[in-house]
Amino acid sequence: MFKKLAVSSAALAAMIGSPALAQDIAVKLGVLNDRSGVYADLSGEGSVVAARMAVEDFKAADKGIAVEIISADHQNKPDIGSNIARQWYDVDGVNAILDVPTSSVALAVGDITAEKNGVMINSGAGSTSLTREQCRPTTVHWTYDTAALATGTGAAMTNAGGKKWFFLTADYAFGHSLEENTSRVVEENGGEVVGQVNVPFPAQDFSSFLLQAQGSGADVIGLANAGGDTVNAIKQASEFGITQAGQKLAALLFFVTDVHALGAQTAQGLSLTEAFYWDQNDETRAWSKRFMDTHGAQPTMVQAGVYSGTMAYLAAVEAVGSADDGKAVSAKMKEMEFDDPLFGTVTVRGDGRAIHDMYLFEVKTPDQSENEWDLYNQISSISGEEAFLPMLEECDFTKQ
Amino acid sequence: MFELLGIPPQVLMGQLLLGLINGSFYAVLSLGLAVIFGLLNIINFAHGALYMAGAFVAWMLLNYLGIGYWPALILAPLIVGAFGIVLERTMLSRLYHLDHLYGLLLTFGLALIIQGLFRNYYGISGLPYQIPNLLSGGQNLGFMFLPNYRAWVVVASVLVCFGTWFMIEKTRLGAYLRAATENPVLVGAFGVNVPLMIMLTYGFGVALAGFAGVLAAPIYSVNPTMGEQLIIVVFAVVVIGGMGSIMGAILTGYMLGIVEGLTRVFYPEGSAVVIFVIMAIVLMIKPEGLFGRPA
Numbered sequence: 001m002f003k004k005l006a007v008s009s010a011a012l013a014a015m016i017g018s019p020a021l022a023q024d025i026a027v028k029l030g031v032l033n034d035r036s037g038v039y040a041d042l043s044g045e046g047s048v049v050a051a052r053m054a055v056e057d058f059k060a061a062d063k064g065i066a067v068e069i070i071s072a073d074h075q076n077k078p079d080i081g082s083n084i085a086r087q088w089y090d091v092d093g094v095n096a097i098l099d100v101p102t103s104s105v106a107l108a109v110g111d112i113t114a115e116k117n118g119v120m121i122n123s124g125a126g127s128t129s130l131t132r133e134q135c136r137p138t139t140v141h142w143t144y145d146t147a148a149l150a151t152g153t154g155a156a157m158t159n160a161g162g163k164k165w166f167f168l169t170a171d172y173a174f175g176h177s178l179e180e181n182t183s184r185v186v187e188e189n190g191g192e193v194v195g196q197v198n199v200p201f202p203a204q205d206f207s208s209f210l211l212q213a214q215g216s217g218a219d220v221i222g223l224a225n226a227g228g229d230t231v232n233a234i235k236q237a238s239e240f241g242i243t244q245a246g247q248k249l250a251a252l253l254f255f256v257t258d259v260h261a262l263g264a265q266t267a268q269g270l271s272l273t274e275a276f277y278w279d280q281n282d283e284t285r286a287w288s289k290r291f292m293d294t295h296g297a298q299p300t301m302v303q304a305g306v307y308s309g310t311m312a313y314l315a316a317v318e319a320v321g322s323a324d325d326g327k328a329v330s331a332k333m334k335e336m337e338f339d340d341p342l343f344g345t346v347t348v349r350g351d352g353r354a355i356h357d358m359y360l361f362e363v364k365t366p367d368q369s370e371n372e373w374d375l376y377n378q379i380s381s382i383s384g385e386e387a388f389l390p391m392l393e394e395c396d397f398t399k400q
Numbered sequence: 401m402f403e404l405l406g407i408p409p410q411v412l413m414g415q416l417l418l419g420l421i422n423g424s425f426y427a428v429l430s431l432g433l434a435v436i437f438g439l440l441n442i443i444n445f446a447h448g449a450l451y452m453a454g455a456f457v458a459w460m461l462l463n464y465l466g467i468g469y470w471p472a473l474i475l476a477p478l479i480v481g482a483f484g485i486v487l488e489r490t491m492l493s494r495l496y497h498l499d500h501l502y503g504l505l506l507t508f509g510l511a512l513i514i515q516g517l518f519r520n521y522y523g524i525s526g527l528p529y530q531i532p533n534l535l536s537g538g539q540n541l542g543f544m545f546l547p548n549y550r551a552w553v554v555v556a557s558v559l560v561c562f563g564t565w566f567m568i569e570k571t572r573l574g575a576y577l578r579a580a581t582e583n584p585v586l587v588g589a590f591g592v593n594v595p596l597m598i599m600l601t602y603g604f605g606v607a608l609a610g611f612a613g614v615l616a617a618p619i620y621s622v623n624p625t626m627g628e629q630l631i632i633v634v635f636a637v638v639v640i641g642g643m644g645s646i647m648g649a650i651l652t653g654y655m656l657g658i659v660e661g662l663t664r665v666f667y668p669e670g671s672a673v674v675i676f677v678i679m680a681i682v683l684m685i686k687p688e689g690l691f692g693r694p695a
Contacts, residue, residue: 200672
């Protein structure tokens with residue numbers, strides 16, 4: 001009895017004595033992504049790990065910010081994602097939703113977030129619509145978009161002599177938009193598109209389509225697809241001697257976990273664009289090592305983006321002094337400049353597009369690769385202004 | 401030189417050959433299903449998951465035990481077959497007296513569980529598995545570059561398919577099996593151990609799925625969803641061929657592979673549905689399937 005009383009009064013004393021008490025800010029973050037489907041490896045639990053690391057590194061508790069993180073699986077379905085988002089904002093008191101891969105889900109959650117005055121820091125989705133046709137004041141699109149990937153890979157390969165392109169396009173909205181973005185970049189850089197084929201999604205066997213691409217006489221075969229489709233296409237292109245015969249492959253949306261799944265033997269020489277790679281500098285290596293120790297795999301750019309997006313969000317919350325008004329927090333994010341250990345200098349434009357450098361990588365040969373995750377050589381970096389599309393006037397929420 | 405609908409003959413030859421290769425997978429998988437359905441009356445929905453398991457077992461043998469492709473081609477089907485036998489003994493055998501639907505539901509559930517377990521342990525991105533050195537590279541046939549490994553896939557599947565057909569249709573063991581399907585009580589009365597035979601048949605059908613999985617490992621991504629994507633097509637193949645018809649399953653498998661391959665040239669967007677369109681037409685005109693006996 002005495003002991004109990006002593007403990008509780010000590011706790012009480014500690015609370016009263018804490019300088020944080022006066023300015024305690026409660027923040028609840030929801031990591032909403034794919035935890036069981038095709039994007040589970042590139043986002044999934046790894047993104048939750050990254051968000052936790054951000055809270056830890058921000059020293060939120062020392063700054064009087066009490067952060068709670070919850071997570072859910074949207075199964076890549078807009079209806080499920082929307083329901084979770086509504087429940088999080090209405091019932092669970094979530095202030096911001098993080099990650100949200102799969103563009104259709106991201107667009108739906110972006111709308112709900114604007115309606116409920118939360119903030120969506122999107123890392124996983126690729127659609128440029130998030131900051132263009134369907135831009136919202138409370139959306140921040142952190143890591144990449146299809147235009148940036150097209151600019152990176154499309155321009156670099158065209159300028160390196162790959163003038164004639166043939167596209168294998170996943171036959172749904174995402175594939176078509178990726179093809180369209182890349183075609184534009186290729187043509188702007190003096191290349192031409194000699195053909196394309198719409199491949200039903202998802203597909204296992206690409207040999208027929210690859211043979212058509214081979215017959216087209218193109219220099220570059222652009223893979224406007226993602227995940228397992230891209231893995232299969234690359235695996236089979238190598239099997240059919242396409243890469244060996246001198247045609248190059250351009251993976252337009254490809255993550256380090258996908259390259260890891262292929263292995264350096266098959267993926268060697270492949271060009272791709274990413275916003276982050278674990279082995280870029282001392283800071284990314286140190287962070288990725290901590291991530292690897294918890295999660296068991298190296299981080300993808302999406303997971304790294306959840307980390308740095310969360311850091312930036314918390315900084316804005318601290319500056320505003322509350323997380324309740326999502327519009328105010330996202331407006332604050334657009335005023336600040338972030339010096340991020342993983343993404344370098346990041347600013348957020350009026351339309352919510354985060355501007356940072358993108359990088360063009362080439363997959364190492366098995367001789368160069370020292371271990372299973374030693375996969376990329378950095379070829380060049382692309383400045384944020386160059387990589388991302390210019391802002392649409394009507395989406396500049398700093399002027400509204 | 402003649403052209404067919406604007407497609408040069410070289411391209412057409414290439415696509416026919418590729419169709420045959422894909423047909424090889426359909427044939428081996430639909431054969432396993434046909435054997436199981438024909439002799440056990442079980443609609444084995446777990447077939448795709450077991451095909452995936454075959455590929456994963458090959459990967460595990462290589463990465464945990466250092467056992468390469470060739471031994472895996474024998475070992476992985478044995479391991480998957482043994483696992484199938486365990487499933488048959490512990491679960492499926494309890495359902496034989498019930499409607500087909502119960503077996504279908506059970507195996508469907510099993511498929512989801514097996515797939516979920518692999519996804520949980522190995523993630524969704526897939527795992528690398530290289531083509532064996534002996535079969536890397538390929539031949540230039542003039543009209544196309546044929547990877548040696550794909551040629552091997554066709555040879556291996558033809559051998560396995562016709563071996564199976566021969567065993568079931570032409571040997572004494574096969575005769576027992578067919579007899580046991582017709583009248584298990586009578587065959588049992590002659591001193592044949594019918595439950596043992598059924599158990600081994602299921603094991604064999606499942607081993608065929610495992611075998612197809614090992615064949616697929618070097619060319620498709622070894623990932624937990626690889627079976628899920630294939631199994632629906634394979635079911636369509638079995639329905640078109642005629643449920644339970646061994647030869648029907650084999651021939652339809654190759655034939656539909658070729659039809660699908662040609663669709664990829666003439667109308668690629670339709671290549672994912674062409675098999676189902678054919679299935680619908682066949683069901684309307686000849687519901688017992690192309691090679692099935694009228695019920």
